[in-house]
Amino acid sequence: MVDYDAFREEVRDFAMTRCPPEIRAVVATYRKLSRKIWYPWQKILFEHGWGAPGWPKQYGGTGWDLKQRHIFDEVMAECDCPPQYHHGLRHLGPVIIEYGSEEQKQRFLPGILNGKDWWCQGYSEPNAGSDLASLRTAARREGDDYVVEGQKTWTSHAQEADWMYTLVRTSKEAKKQQGISLLLIPLSSPGITIRPIRTIDGWHHVNEVFLDNVRVPVANRVGEEGQGWTYGKFLLERERLGGANVAPAMRNLERTRALLAEELAAPRHAQKRSLLEERLLLAEAELRGAQALGQEAIAATMEGRSLGLLPSVLKLSTSVTYQHVGEIALDAVGERLAPRFRPTDASGANAEAPGIEWVQNYMYGRVRTIYGGSSEVQKNVIAKQLFGS
Amino acid sequence: MPFTAKPIIGGDAFDQACKIGLEVDGELAQLADAADQAACLRRHWDAITALGWITTAIAEDSGGAGGDLSDLAALVGGAGRGGLPLPVVASCGVLPYLLADQPPLLSALAEGRFRIALIPAEAARDDEADALRLTDGRLTGAAVGIETPPDPTHALIVVGDALMLIATDAPGVAITRYQRIDGRPSADWRFTAGAGETLACGGEVTRRAAEARDVGALLTCIESVSAAGALLEQTIDYLLNRVQFGVPLATHQALRHRVAEMYVEYENLRGLVTHALRSTAAGAPDAWRDIAFAKLRLGEAGRFIAQSTIQCHGGMGMTEGLQAIRLARRIMMAEFEYGDRSFHAQRLIATAA
Numbered sequence: 001m002v003d004y005d006a007f008r009e010e011v012r013d014f015a016m017t018r019c020p021p022e023i024r025a026v027v028a029t030y031r032k033l034s035r036k037i038w039y040p041w042q043k044i045l046f047e048h049g050w051g052a053p054g055w056p057k058q059y060g061g062t063g064w065d066l067k068q069r070h071i072f073d074e075v076m077a078e079c080d081c082p083p084q085y086h087h088g089l090r091h092l093g094p095v096i097i098e099y100g101s102e103e104q105k106q107r108f109l110p111g112i113l114n115g116k117d118w119w120c121q122g123y124s125e126p127n128a129g130s131d132l133a134s135l136r137t138a139a140r141r142e143g144d145d146y147v148v149e150g151q152k153t154w155t156s157h158a159q160e161a162d163w164m165y166t167l168v169r170t171s172k173e174a175k176k177q178q179g180i181s182l183l184l185i186p187l188s189s190p191g192i193t194i195r196p197i198r199t200i201d202g203w204h205h206v207n208e209v210f211l212d213n214v215r216v217p218v219a220n221r222v223g224e225e226g227q228g229w230t231y232g233k234f235l236l237e238r239e240r241l242g243g244a245n246v247a248p249a250m251r252n253l254e255r256t257r258a259l260l261a262e263e264l265a266a267p268r269h270a271q272k273r274s275l276l277e278e279r280l281l282l283a284e285a286e287l288r289g290a291q292a293l294g295q296e297a298i299a300a301t302m303e304g305r306s307l308g309l310l311p312s313v314l315k316l317s318t319s320v321t322y323q324h325v326g327e328i329a330l331d332a333v334g335e336r337l338a339p340r341f342r343p344t345d346a347s348g349a350n351a352e353a354p355g356i357e358w359v360q361n362y363m364y365g366r367v368r369t370i371y372g373g374s375s376e377v378q379k380n381v382i383a384k385q386l387f388g389s
Numbered sequence: 390m391p392f393t394a395k396p397i398i399g400g401d402a403f404d405q406a407c408k409i410g411l412e413v414d415g416e417l418a419q420l421a422d423a424a425d426q427a428a429c430l431r432r433h434w435d436a437i438t439a440l441g442w443i444t445t446a447i448a449e450d451s452g453g454a455g456g457d458l459s460d461l462a463a464l465v466g467g468a469g470r471g472g473l474p475l476p477v478v479a480s481c482g483v484l485p486y487l488l489a490d491q492p493p494l495l496s497a498l499a500e501g502r503f504r505i506a507l508i509p510a511e512a513a514r515d516d517e518a519d520a521l522r523l524t525d526g527r528l529t530g531a532a533v534g535i536e537t538p539p540d541p542t543h544a545l546i547v548v549g550d551a552l553m554l555i556a557t558d559a560p561g562v563a564i565t566r567y568q569r570i571d572g573r574p575s576a577d578w579r580f581t582a583g584a585g586e587t588l589a590c591g592g593e594v595t596r597r598a599a600e601a602r603d604v605g606a607l608l609t610c611i612e613s614v615s616a617a618g619a620l621l622e623q624t625i626d627y628l629l630n631r632v633q634f635g636v637p638l639a640t641h642q643a644l645r646h647r648v649a650e651m652y653v654e655y656e657n658l659r660g661l662v663t664h665a666l667r668s669t670a671a672g673a674p675d676a677w678r679d680i681a682f683a684k685l686r687l688g689e690a691g692r693f694i695a696q697s698t699i700q701c702h703g704g705m706g707m708t709e710g711l712q713a714i715r716l717a718r719r720i721m722m723a724e725f726e727y728g729d730r731s732f733h734a735q736r737l738i739a740t741a742a
């Protein structure tokens with residue numbers, strides 16, 4: 001039997017003593033996370049043996065049970081440690097562990113674990129978003145290579161990544177979910193062009209990735225040809241519990257409460273402050289509901305019961321609550337900060353208004369109901385089950 | 390298979406309460422006359438009293454069944470789903486909690502000899518000058534819209550730091566009876582130097598009354614979650630069967646999404662209320678916060694679910710004819726029991742600062 005309280009203390013102690021203050025400060029003030037921040041933290045975790053909380057021990061994971069993993073995530077959020085960069089650890093890694101060849105495991109898992117290889121996800125295309133299965137980027141076989149031709153878009157972190165795990169069409173079948181394969185493509189390959197997309201928060205998150213006759217060895221295909229959709233679904237299944245981690249949202253809410261106290265401390269703001277505090281309380285009640293459901297989901301998984309609609313419910317409710325909290329923060333600082341979104345003086349590159357992250361975060365927060373299965377798509381899933389068709 | 394709601398706490402008590410609730414709700418719907426409805430409610434009140442409902446959470450050495458919070462949760466959950474328009478939360482949960490150290494009164498309550506209405510310290514009044522006050526043991530003032538059992542024989546009143554029992558037919562007591570918007574009996578109470586019996590006095594009364602209110606708030610949440618589950622089922626059923634433009638309404642995405650949103654609100658509320666039930670049962674020191682958050686959420690989620698039910702039923706949603714709509718009215722009423730949204734928000738904000 002695991003002593004969860006002692007475990008929580010151990011993790012907290014580690015987080016507070018080993019996560020560098022300058023990294024925690026980035027998280028605490030909502031500045032954008034990048035490889036420069038993530039990598040040193042992943043290295044520290046790796047050297048402590050905690051590089052991959054969710055992986056089995058034999059591949060360098062911790063072998064923790066679900067509840068320990070949840071406690072780990074919770075404490076990390078409470079201590080302002082960056083959430084681990086997920087593309088390798090949470091997405092691709094488990095797929096390679098389940099479906100990859102022995103050679104692929106040896107080649108790719110260590111780099112994910114120690115943080116030396118940086119991965120990004122090439123799924124979406126200009127004409128394949130919610131309807132991902134209609135993707136058209138094609139790979140034709142030439143000897144021991146595939147030759148890949150097409151375009152990916154919305155590719156987060158491509159600008160700083162080494163590799164892209166990519167869904168491509170290897171054959172045309174009657175059913176569009178068939179004939180899709182999963183390829184691992186080095187972004188340094190000839191024929192790849194990466195172009196930034198400017199998002200509404202003024203940061204650089206996402207890119208267009210053009211693939212012009214890119215040669216990819218057949219050895220870089222994970223699993224069987226034509227079975228890519230199955231692997232993609234496996235990945236989603238593994239991520240279904242992601243929404244159970246409400247801790248970052250709770251932390252965000254606490255910071256917003258502190259923001260209200262600070263920003264609206266003047267007596268002339270008393271009324272506004274109490275209005276915003278009440279809205280925040282409603283958001284907190286909602287978030288506590290999601291937190292309770294997250295606990296139910298973890299208990300269900302540990303007892304081998306099915307999760308049913310819980311993951312969709314959690315995704316829908318936490319994403320919207322996150323946005324509500326972001327709006328409340330915006331309403332607190334907007335008048336003062338939104339007019340100073342971007343400095344335009346030549347010398348202004350470093351002249352960002354302190355606290356502008358609240359405005360940027362509000363803007364970027366709109367994505368929560370769009371990616372990872374949009375709200376509308378989740379509602380379709382729920383309704384289908386509720387109505388029985 | 391379309392959706393079916395699962396009780397927070399199920400079992401025989403839940404099933405029985407639900408069955409009786411549906412029976413009473415159905416019978417009442419056939420009666421047009423308010424006096425006939427009152428008589429019907431009285432008959433059923435006597436019947437559930439005889440079944441021992443009120444003894445559920447009374448200690449065994451006071452002649453009760455010695456049940457706990459989860460037994461009450463099953464009972465009020467069932468009553469909530471059935472739409473039973475009687476004060477089950479107050480009479481089976483809150484009053485026994487307040488009267489725990491008054492065994493004779495507990496038996497009178499449990500046997501149905503006394504039908505007691507609770508007038509809490511924060512009871513509404515029409516006029517500030519009506520505030521209840523005790524002068525030389527005599528009660529003066531008024532409290533309005535008080536939920537009562539059918540034909541109340543007594544009122545139990547928290548006034549200042551005193552707990553008082555006063556008979557409805559005592560000199561200086563006048564009541565005006567109503568039906569609430571959810572069909573339950575209620576009354577205005579006016580006292581002019583009313584002579585009652587002071588049962589207890591002091592800080593202990595205030596503390597216990599606050600705890601009793603939280604028990605009431607928690608049970609009301611459980612009852613409402615249960616009613617909300619039934620609302621979802623009935624709304625889905627209605628949309629699957631109602632045909633417009635040649636197709637069932639359930640084929641329209643706008644309505645499917647509205648129902649999905651109802652479900653998300655329902656699940657979120659259910660999670661929070663279940664959590665509050667667990668922490669209260671475990672005696673967690675912070676349990677009152679969980680209850681306050683749950684009641685706050687009930688205000689928001691409950692109203693969204695009730696309003697969506699009405700909307701999805703179109704014109705039928707504006708009638709009293711469907712059980713779903715009567716349940717929707719019940720959920721809207723629950724907002725005003727044991728502290729409304731603003732009340733619980735103020736408590737939480739006061740301690741967060």
Ligand SMILES: Cc1cc2nc3c(=O)[nH]c(=O)nc-3n(C[C@H](O)[C@H](O)[C@H](O)COP(=O)(O)OP(=O)(O)OC[C@H]3O[C@@H](n4cnc5c(N)ncnc54)[C@H](O)[C@@H]3O)c2cc1C
Nearest residue numbers: 121122123124129130154155156367370371372374376377
């Ligand atoms: C910041 C950001 C980062 C991203 N990162 C990545 C990444 O790293 N890798 C990657 O592969 N992708 C990434 N994505 C892409 C993301 O997964 C897609 O944006 C998402 O799948 C939605 O697709 P779409 O943008 O084409 O919208 P569309 O599918 O065109 O949807 C537009 C609107 O229509 C609604 N809609 C769609 N279908 C239905 C339906 N059947 N019923 C009702 N409404 C519907 C949607 O909910 C949405 O509101 C990212 C996106 C953003 C914005």
